[in-house]
Each structure stands twice: as C-alpha cells, then as structure tokens.
Amino acid sequence: MLRRIGFLRAIGMLTLSALAFGALSATALGQSNLTAKANVLQPSPPIAVAESDRVRDGLVGPVRRVRTEVAKLSNQNGKTLEGKHTILEVVAYDIKGNKTENQYFPIAGANLTGKEVYKYDDKGNISEMTLVNDDGSLLSKEVYKYEFDFAGNWNRMTTSVAVIEAGRVSFEPSEITYRSIMYYLDENMMKMAQPTSDPAAKPNVPSQTAANNALNGNSATKSVPVETKPPVDNSTSSQKTSPSVPASTITSDKLKGDGTGQVLTARPNTSAQVPIVKLDSEPPPQRSASPILKPVSGGVLNGIALNLPPPIYPESARRLRMSGVVSVEVVVDETGKVISARATDGPPVLREVAVQAALHARFSPTKLSGQPVKVTGSINYKFTLSQ
Numbered sequence: 206m207l208r209r210i211g212f213l214r215a216i217g218m219l220t221l222s223a224l225a226f227g228a229l230s231a232t233a234l235g236q237s238n239l240t241a242k243a244n245v246l247q248p249s250p251p252i253a254v255a256e257s258d259r260v261r262d263g264l265v266g267p268v269r270r271v272r273t274e275v276a277k278l279s280n281q282n283g284k285t286l287e288g289k290h291t292i293l294e295v296v297a298y299d300i301k302g303n304k305t306e307n308q309y310f311p312i313a314g315a316n317l318t319g320k321e322v323y324k325y326d327d328k329g330n331i332s333e334m335t336l337v338n339d340d341g342s343l344l345s346k347e348v349y350k351y352e353f354d355f356a357g358n359w360n361r362m363t364t365s366v367a368v369i370e371a372g373r374v375s376f377e378p379s380e381i382t383y384r385s386i387m388y389y390l391d392e393n394m395m396k397m398a399q400p401t402s403d404p405a406a407k408p409n410v411p412s413q414t415a416a417n418n419a420l421n422g423n424s425a426t427k428s429v430p431v432e433t434k435p436p437v438d439n440s441t442s443s444q445k446t447s448p449s450v451p452a453s454t455i456t457s458d459k460l461k462g463d464g465t466g467q468v469l470t471a472r473p474n475t476s477a478q479v480p481i482v483k484l485d486s487e488p489p490p491q492r493s494a495s496p497i498l499k500p501v502s503g504g505v506l507n508g509i510a511l512n513l514p515p516p517i518y519p520e521s522a523r524r525l526r527m528s529g530v531v532s533v534e535v536v537v538d539e540t541g542k543v544i545s546a547r548a549t550d551g552p553p554v555l556r557e558v559a560v561q562a563a564l565h566a567r568f569s570p571t572k573l574s575g576q577p578v579k580v581t582g583s584i585n586y587k588f589t590l591s592q
Contacts (some may be wrong), residue, residue, distance in 0.1 A: 208356050209272045209576070233352050233584055242309070246590070248269050251528075256300055257298075257302025257303060257419065257551065258298060259302035259303075259304075260300045260302060260304055260537075262296070262304075263330070263359055264327055264354040264358055264386075265356055265357045266302070266357070266358070266388055266394065267388050267389035267390075267391050267393075267394065268298055268302075268358070268386055269298060269387045269389050270295070270296070270297045270298070270306075270386075270387040270388070271294075271295070271297075271298065271384055271385070271386050271387075272289040272292070272294075272295050272384070272385040273292070273293045273294040273295070273296075273382060273383070273384050274291060274292050274293060274382070274383045274384075274385075275290070275291050275293050275312065275380055275381070275382050275383075276288050276289065276290045276291070276381050276382075276383070277379070277380050277382065278378050278380055278382060280377075284318050285378060287381065290383070291310075291312055292310050293308065293309070293310060293318070293382070294307075294308065294309050295307075295308040295413065296308075297343060300389055307538060307542075307544050308545075309536050309538065309544045309545045309579065310545065311500075311534070311536055311545055311581060320337050320338070320410055320428060321334055321335070321336055321501070321573060322334070322335045322336075322337065323335075323573070325575070328357075330349070330359060331348070331349055332348065332349055332437070333349070334346070334347045334348075334349075334536055340407060345366060345367065346366070346367035347365065347366050347367070347379075347469055348364075348365050348367070348376055349363070349364055349365075350363045350365070351363075354386060355397050355398070356386075356388065356394075356397060358384070358386055359384065360383065360384045360385070360386060361381065361382070361383055361384070362381070362382040362384075363378055363380075363381050363382075363452050364378070364379050364380045364381070364382065365378045365379060366379045368471055392528035401502070443551055445476055449552055452561050471488070476586045484532075494557070498556070499536075500536055500578065500579035500581040501539075501571065501573060501578050501579070501580050501581070502580075502581055502582065503580040503581065503582035504570070504580060504582050505583055505584075505585060506535065506537070506568065506580075506582040506583065506584055507568075507584055507585055509568060509569070510518050510566050510567065510568055510584075511541070511567045511568055511569055512566060513563050513566050513567075513584070514562055514566065515562065516531075516555075516558040516559050516561070516562035516586050516587075516588075517562075518558075518588060519554060519555065519558055521533040521554065522555055522588070523590065526552055526555070527552050527588070527592060528552075528584065528588050528589050528590055529551055529552045529555065529587075529588055530550075530551055530554050530565040530585055530587050531548055531550065531551030531552065531554075531556055531585070531586045531588065531589070532548070532549050532550040532551060532583050532584075532585050533546050533547065533549070533560055533563040533584045533585075533586065534546070534548075534549050534581070534582075534583050535547075535563050535566070535582060535583065535584055535585060536580070537568050537571070537579060537580040537581070537582070538579055539570055539571075539577035539578065539579060540570055540577075541566075541567055541568040541569050541570045541571075542567065542568075543563060543564050543566050543567075543568075544559045545566050546559050546563040547560065547584070551586075552588075557587075559584075561584045562586065566584060568580070573577050
C-alpha cells in the first residue's frame, strides 16, 4: 500500500514537472516569436545621402564643367548691341559631383553694394533682385530671364534693370550671362542626346478622289462614299482603348450644284497610341536654389577670417629695409575658400608674398537670403622690419 502511494506521488511529481517545462517552453517560444516580429517590423534607419557640390550649385545631371561668361549690352541708335564676352568663372566636377576646379575672375564694377533681397522661380533660379539702402530705401531693381538646355540647366540669363520711361516702370536689358555646360556621358544623357526617331502612327486621311470626281460632275458615279477606318489597335487588352471615330461619308448630293464644294476638315484619330518614354535609371535629384553669381562686397576681411596665415617676409626686402602695407583684393567662394587674389596697393617687392598668404586664408561661408554667396573684399598685410 505504501509502495503504491509512493509510486503515485512520483508519477504526480513527474507530471507537474512536465507541465512546468511545457509552460516555460511555450513562454520562451512566444517571446522569441515576439522578438522576431519586432525585429521585422522595426524600420531600418534612413541612409543619409550626401549632397554633392554639383547639387548644391543647382545643377541637374552629370555635369562635368561649367564655363560662365558675361557680355554687357549697350543701346546705340535704338539698337541693342552685345559687347565682348568676359569670362567670369570656370567650375569642374568629378563623376560623383565633387568640385575639382573653381576659378573665378573678378570683373570691375560687378560687386553689389547694399542689401540685396532675392526672389526665386519654381526651378530655384533667381528671378528678381532688389537692392536697398541701410534705411530700407530702394536703390535699384533687376529681373532675370533664362533659357535652358536639353538637360534642364540654364545656359543663357538676361539681366534687365528697372527704369522709368514716360512715367512708367519698364525693364531694359543690361547684360547677358552665358553658361557652356559639358556633361559626362551616361544612360540618361545618351537618351537625351539621341531621342527615338520612331514617329507616331498617323491617322488615315480621307482620299480626295471621290470628292474631286463629284466636283467635276462625273455622271458615272452619282454617290461615292468615302469611308475612313480607324487604325487597328495592336495593344494588349490591359490598355484602355479610346472610342473610335465614326466613318465620314461624302456624296455628290451633298455638294452644291454651282460647283462649289463644301470644305471638310479631317479630324485626327484619337485612338492612335502615343509612345511612352521610360527611363531605366532613377530621375535626377531635385535641384536646389541656384547660387548667386555676383559676389557681395565685404569690405576689409581681416577681422572675420577663420585662418589668416602671415606672409613670409622676403630676405631681399628686409636687406633693403622695405616696409609698408600691402592690400590684396580677394574673392571668397561659397565654402569660405579664397579662389582669387590680386595685390592692388603696396611695395611691389612685397606683393607676391602677400598674395600667396591670402590664397591660404579661410573664412566662414556667407549666406544671403538663405543661399550661399561669394564675397569680395580686401586683406591688408602690414610688413615691419621688427617682424
């Protein structure tokens, strides 16, 4: 009896252990399933796409090089004449859109003075610029009109200045900016440069033979119907088909007896399928606002430089006890790098070293109306014998 009771107790313990083990296994399995579902539903972190210099410059497509030239416009005897082209800037990019070359050539009188307020069109190009004084009074106003190449980048910009004539505001063209743009050859450029030449199916035009016979009084044929049939649609059943145009009929009874025929206009068949061009690659990224071409005047830039290395005092100038101040005119690009330097004042023997020092200066980027701009100004270098 005691053995039986002990045996039953052992069976009960084994049963409880099996139940407990099953519950733990179910819990672990449920947690693993939840974890797997959570991992599946967990969105992957977005991949940050680096914006290239080419995109920041507002260019579309695989642009390799951009050469910018400016031509002034003059008015002689009521005719607008275009002056000599002056190179303004040459920019080059690698295949990934990184800037590899940036040459800027300052033009006398091209600097803006005052506060500029810009407006942009739907493509991000500057459409209007208003120049105001510090007190907010109007100085001048310019508008810009563009012509575009096959890729969507502008290659001609006409600048017109606001004038008053006969009590009315009008805009007179003052200069034209040209951009010669070179592209890398890729699949999209190939398709744009060599578009498909397959013409669309032309609708059938009613023959004029029957109408001419009726006009000429041909008695052999009293009523000659001319029927136009819509072209056969060979497209798949999944495409929608436009309703066909009903046949038109011309008879001699409908023509006037005096020999004057009614003019019938042939309507194009609306059921003709228009070819759809599909691109295999992704469309180009949305362009950003185009940079401002004219640099903004910044005055003396010594106090705002992030890095202003001193020039090396030439030993020959030191022996000659030459000293003085050299003024260097510089152009700073949208990233804060000096891309042009030219000595305008100071002892000639000290100018070259001042220019080399100015080319290594660095500035913080300047923005105007939220857009990066070039800045022109001067850096003054003082040479003393105690240096």
